[in-house]
Amino acid sequence: MLVSERMKRAVFLGPDETLATAARKLRKDNIGCLPVCEDGRLLGMITDRDIAMRGVADSRDPNHMRVREAMSINAICCAKDDAVEHAAALMHQCHVQRLAVVDADHNLVGVISMRDLEEGSSERRPFEVIFYKEILDHVGLTHHSELMRLSVAHGTKAEAVEAAISQFEAAKQVTKWTAAADGYDVVSIHVGESGESLESLELTSERDAQIRPRARALWEEAGFPSGQDVQFWEKAAQGVDGENKAER
Known part of the structure; x- marks a missing residue:
């Protein structure tokens, strides 16, 4: 399955909009980040943390400070023709919940989130x-x-x-x-x-699933002794591995 089949329409900001506008859009859509675009081209991403750390924490006026002053330039994104497996791996690797989706010319065409993959x-x-x-x-x-x-x-x-x-x-x-x-x-x-x-x-794992009941059976046959879990597991594992090798 391709990203284009699961992505949603992108809500985005222009670089000259104010942080106050960005904050209102984030709150309205109940999300933590928004793509920033100019003439359709992805420039970066702004998050609620960007607004807090680069705006509020520096005592800047959010009604006058522009999005381009606070956004992250290197936006994490994927292509619309990427497999959804790639998008999921990228989100997990970068610890984010949403990705901007771009075409071959780096124009924004949508967004995809972990929630979209779970729908x-x-x-x-x-x-x-x-x-x-x-x-x-x-x-x-x-x-x-x-x-x-x-x-x-x-x-x-x-x-x-x-x-x-x-x-x-x-x-x-x-x-x-x-x-x-x-x-x-x-x-x-x-x-x-x-x-x-x-x-x-x-x-x-298939191997553990085979070993576990056999190890328990050995433990029960021995009278439920304590402190011998490793020995019973290893004995059961030897039996399972021997059978698996014989089947190869």
């Missing part, structure tokens, strides 16, 4: 799938070493995992992802009530 259903939202190898530290404890992190901007969790596995296998040139990784975790990304980006880590 339709609470079950359809951006995810990150993190593939890892298991390594042992100096005391013998197992840790996850990240191999690749893939962003999937829209879909259910199952669809996101399926898409990420396909991309991972292609990137690693393997026919089955388990030939290159020990497992994967899933980060679910959604927008909170105040517009903040929230993340929740779901330890849902």
